Amino acid sequence: MTTPHPTPHPTPYTAPAAGRPIRVRGPWSLACARLRADRAAMVSLGVLLLLALFALTAPLWAAWTGHPYHATYPDTGLDENGLPVGPSGEFWLGTDSIGRDVLVRAAYGARVSLLVGLAATALATLFGVAAGVVSGFLGGWADAVLARGMDVVSSFPYVLVAIVVAVTFGASVPLTVAVIAFFSFAAMARVVRGQVLSIREREYIEAARSLGAGDLRIMTVEVLPNLAGPVTVLATLLVPQAIVLEATLSFLGAGADPSTPTWGGMLSDAQEYYDTAWWFLFVPAGLLLLTTFSFTLLGDGVRDALDPRAGRAAGG
Amino acid sequence: MIRYLARRLLSGLGVLWLVATAAFFLVFVAAGHPERVIGGPRATAGTLALIRRNLGLDDPLIVQYARFLGRLFEGDLGRSYIHQAPVATMIGERLQTTAILVLGASVLWLAGGVLTGVLGATRARGPLDRAVTLFVLAGLSTPAFVVALMCLYLFFGTAGDLGVHLFEPGPPLQENFWRRMVLPWFTLAFLLMAGYSRLTRGSMLDVLGEDYIRTARAKGLPERRVVYRHGLRAALTPVVTQFGVDVGALIGSAIVTEKVFGLQGVGQLVVQSITVGDAPVILGVVLAVAVCVVLANLAADLACSLLDPRVRLT
Numbered sequence: 024m025t026t027p028h029p030t031p032h033p034t035p036y037t038a039p040a041a042g043r044p045i046r047v048r049g050p051w052s053l054a055c056a057r058l059r060a061d062r063a064a065m066v067s068l069g070v071l072l073l074l075a076l077f078a079l080t081a082p083l084w085a086a087w088t089g090h091p092y093h094a095t096y097p098d099t100g101l102d103e104n105g106l107p108v109g110p111s112g113e114f115w116l117g118t119d120s121i122g123r124d125v126l127v128r129a130a131y132g133a134r135v136s137l138l139v140g141l142a143a144t145a146l147a148t149l150f151g152v153a154a155g156v157v158s159g160f161l162g163g164w165a166d167a168v169l170a171r172g173m174d175v176v177s178s179f180p181y182v183l184v185a186i187v188v189a190v191t192f193g194a195s196v197p198l199t200v201a202v203i204a205f206f207s208f209a210a211m212a213r214v215v216r217g218q219v220l221s222i223r224e225r226e227y228i229e230a231a232r233s234l235g236a237g238d239l240r241i242m243t244v245e246v247l248p249n250l251a252g253p254v255t256v257l258a259t260l261l262v263p264q265a266i267v268l269e270a271t272l273s274f275l276g277a278g279a280d281p282s283t284p285t286w287g288g289m290l291s292d293a294q295e296y297y298d299t300a301w302w303f304l305f306v307p308a309g310l311l312l313l314t315t316f317s318f319t320l321l322g323d324g325v326r327d328a329l330d331p332r333a334g335r336a337a338g339g
Numbered sequence: 340m341i342r343y344l345a346r347r348l349l350s351g352l353g354v355l356w357l358v359a360t361a362a363f364f365l366v367f368v369a370a371g372h373p374e375r376v377i378g379g380p381r382a383t384a385g386t387l388a389l390i391r392r393n394l395g396l397d398d399p400l401i402v403q404y405a406r407f408l409g410r411l412f413e414g415d416l417g418r419s420y421i422h423q424a425p426v427a428t429m430i431g432e433r434l435q436t437t438a439i440l441v442l443g444a445s446v447l448w449l450a451g452g453v454l455t456g457v458l459g460a461t462r463a464r465g466p467l468d469r470a471v472t473l474f475v476l477a478g479l480s481t482p483a484f485v486v487a488l489m490c491l492y493l494f495f496g497t498a499g500d501l502g503v504h505l506f507e508p509g510p511p512l513q514e515n516f517w518r519r520m521v522l523p524w525f526t527l528a529f530l531l532m533a534g535y536s537r538l539t540r541g542s543m544l545d546v547l548g549e550d551y552i553r554t555a556r557a558k559g560l561p562e563r564r565v566v567y568r569h570g571l572r573a574a575l576t577p578v579v580t581q582f583g584v585d586v587g588a589l590i591g592s593a594i595v596t597e598k599v600f601g602l603q604g605v606g607q608l609v610v611q612s613i614t615v616g617d618a619p620v621i622l623g624v625v626l627a628v629a630v631c632v633v634l635a636n637l638a639a640d641l642a643c644s645l646l647d648p649r650v651r652l653t
Contacts, residue, residue: 171353171354171357175354175357175358175361181588181591182590182591182594182595183590183591183594183609183613183621183624183625183628184365184625186609186610186613187365187366187613187621188365190613190614190616191365263479263480267480267481267482270482270484270485271482271483271484271591271595274482274484274595275594275595275598275610287482287484290484290485290488293488294488294491294599297488297491297492298492301492304488304492308485308488308489311482311485312480312481312485315480315481315482316476316477316480318480319476319479319480320476323476
């Protein structure tokens, strides 16, 4: 990536307008202003906030409808053939194959998706940035070991490994977060390493070194702040990928443990009922697509805002 | 060239060794008790001990590891715990289905991705470009199994019997084969197409800004020739590189596609083996995939040097 970095202390010159004080705007406030002007990104942000609210209020939905997420209603929730019933006053979004409330389960599923998406990305970013900075800045054997490690990670078929890990240690949410973080970190490390390789040669690094700064100080004080742009962009785009991965793993039964309601798990159950109970398939699928699509649009907006030159013209 | 190939193959072997080691410890050591898998639920303690001894599981870990590596060097992937058949044979039997699935989807997704990418780049910011961008964002945020389920719903659901002729489960290469593979190919290709479309568009825009493109235009070459012969050739380099990297991710999507459409390929084999704890088969598939990834990366780099004469293999 050849992204221009927000320089640490730029003071863009603004012609003094009559009667208006000059405001110095840093790169971040400029980026925020650009993001606010991006309608698609703002709508996505709104959708995501609503989804987060939906996830946070999951117990309230259970209380309002009177249906805990694990409770089955074989009498009211299944018809005379034992098939799920559609949306009604009793079950607002219908029931699933064993007569549980789809709305309540979808709300709890939102918690898992958002939690895994954000937690895995945070972990991947933390380790990816650390590995990338060390590998790119120090070079030598540290670089050789880390770069080879990244190669190994990306030649592992992650779905296979995730299933093996899930079978070995038992499927659970924290394990899913760890597996997804492990397989996303190489992407982050690779990008950061590339950035650091170019930052390393800048004059201000030389200046810092001539002032007597050590490697550790240069890495944390000089290099890290200049990575903020590309790292933010990549992290926003890693979130939807992590959510897609979690849903895929849960669909295969290797994500969250089966007692936890997840969108992927619901879709796996719904697989057999696609021709009889459309709501069972469409509610989790719709929510999942809404979430990942919003995150992708927001990530696109963040990239355009932080990187206006590369933005729409080159990146798509 | 020879030295380059030798060095790349050597480093590929290194990667394979690391993958094999990691997989060995994860699958054999962490997964624990194959004698229970082989002996079944009613095996006596004596039988279990005998099985352990026959498999050499009582030896120190390092001895087992050395034996495992030694077998690998002879090309022996071991035998399945459950089926008692050689793992290599089992994978070979299933390989055809997966290969047809993956190759067919690759053609679709490369052609579709590159074409939409070029259209987006040559008509940047136009309505077509916006449509392509929307398609890219949709593809990037849709899991494979959701596409597959939506296909099932559209073609088999309440809409009617439209799909019955398009898809029947079962082994491939029987009657109606081409009709049956349409949906799985489309599912697998749809997701990957998006990334390639975006990559081609970006790389194409970069290339079209270069001096030699201006030279080609100044010579009076027709625009089509400038774009496809001069531009696309260089713009494909990152696309081909990415193709090599994506082979590993592809097998993940193939597992899901095989599951939803009931195709008996390598993906289904490994999922079934994981469920019953058939460690040698799991390990065999992981290694086979890793070999494919290493070879695909090498092939991609060689293809890049053919496409773009500026790329030097060092």
